[in-house]
Amino acid sequence: MTRIAFIGGGNMARSLIGGLLKTGVAAADIRIAEPQAEAREALARDFGVTTFADNALAINDADVVLLAVKPQVMPAIREGLRDTLQRQRPLLISIAAGVRLDQLERWFGNLPIVRCMPNTPALIGAGATGLCANARVSAPQRAQAQHILDAAGLTRWIDDEALMDTVTGLSGSGPAYFFALVEALEDAATAQGLPRDTARALAVQTCLGAGRMLAESGEAPGELRRRVTSPNGTTQAALESFAGDGLPRIAARAVAAATQRGGELAAALDASSPT
Numbered sequence: 001m002t003r004i005a006f007i008g009g010g011n012m013a014r015s016l017i018g019g020l021l022k023t024g025v026a027a028a029d030i031r032i033a034e035p036q037a038e039a040r041e042a043l044a045r046d047f048g049v050t051t052f053a054d055n056a057l058a059i060n061d062a063d064v065v066l067l068a069v070k071p072q073v074m075p076a077i078r079e080g081l082r083d084t085l086q087r088q089r090p091l092l093i094s095i096a097a098g099v100r101l102d103q104l105e106r107w108f109g110n111l112p113i114v115r116c117m118p119n120t121p122a123l124i125g126a127g128a129t130g131l132c133a134n135a136r137v138s139a140p141q142r143a144q145a146q147h148i149l150d151a152a153g154l155t156r157w158i159d160d161e162a163l164m165d166t167v168t169g170l171s172g173s174g175p176a177y178f179f180a181l182v183e184a185l186e187d188a189a190t191a192q193g194l195p196r197d198t199a200r201a202l203a204v205q206t207c208l209g210a211g212r213m214l215a216e217s218g219e220a221p222g223e224l225r226r227r228v229t230s231p232n233g234t235t236q237a238a239l240e241s242f243a244g245d246g247l248p249r250i251a252a253r254a255v256a257a258a259t260q261r262g263g264e265l266a267a268a269l270d271a272s273s274p275t
């Protein structure tokens with residue numbers, strides 16, 4: 001039995017808690033610190049978990065403390081947590097974009113820490129998470145962290161922490177890229193006269209079907225793409241249009257922008273909380 005305390009009960013905490021409960025973790029073993037009373041009530045109602053307005057109270061007796069606040073909020077929570085963390089020495093897990101292991105060690109002390117980057121499909125158990133551990137994380141703690149994130153979907157360990165911002169740019173932010181593409185496809189078909197609800201339904205199912213084929217067929221995306229593309233057919237016309245507009249470059253620039261922003265978030269915290 002692992003007691004898990006969440007600091008911050010927003011979107012990602014809700015996604016992760018939903019996954020944990022589905023895999024059989026007892027609600028009694030999950031505690032959440034959340035400053036907003038309305039959010040606390042919703043968490044207790046939706047998940048049956050215990051909530052706290054006070055961060056230090058929530059982590060009392062916790063084996064794992066999971067930081068699920070915005071990167072900018074990290075320095076502000078250290079005062080309230082540091083003493084209890086040092087006394088209990090739980091496994092600390094952070095899901096904050098950009099925030100580095102050395103920063104977490106500076107703020108919260110020399111603890112076993114796992115930095116990870118999940119994504120919102122965790123809510124339905126279809127998340128993707130990259131994890132990276134500091135040297136203090138023992139093998140059982142590594143397994144503990146993986147077990148918690150496995151409840152949200154697929155997990156992959158990332159040995160080189162510098163690549164965690166790339167993971168953020170790929171899968172952390174990635175669901176939004178696919179949502180944006182579906183929005184654009186739906187708008188394009190609607191502009192040609194298709195009723196919006198029909199355009200939405202067809203675009204969403206196409207996205208789901210393509211995603212399932214990618215996940216379940218074991219085939220490379222390029223091979224699946226080739227099978228849709230008849231010589232001189234409709235798909236070829238569309239793919240040539242994508243290529244002409246520089247789709248690979250568009251994707252590379254978007255991932256680079258998100259990756260860079262991760263580094264900027266961390267640098268801003270170095271500037272505002274140097275010690």
Ligand SMILES: NC(=O)C1=CN([C@@H]2O[C@H](COP(=O)(O)OP(=O)(O)OC[C@H]3O[C@@H](n4cnc5c(N)ncnc54)[C@H](O)[C@@H]3O)[C@@H](O)[C@H]2O)C=CC1
Nearest residue numbers: 007008009010011012068069070071095096097118119120
């Ligand atoms: N939303 C996403 O798709 C993903 C977000 N993340 C990371 O997860 C973290 C949380 O993001 P979201 O859940 O989207 O944000 P959110 O804004 O929905 O949740 C943050 C929660 O922290 C609470 N909070 C604010 N100050 C606090 C304090 N001093 N003590 C305790 N709680 C406090 C807020 O009231 C809020 O409920 C961020 O660091 C983000 O980088 C990581 C992967 C994906």
Ligand SMILES: O=C(O)[C@@H]1CCC=N1
Nearest residue numbers: 096097168172173174
């Ligand atoms: O946009 C963000 O900063 C967070 C991190 C990854 C997804 N959402």
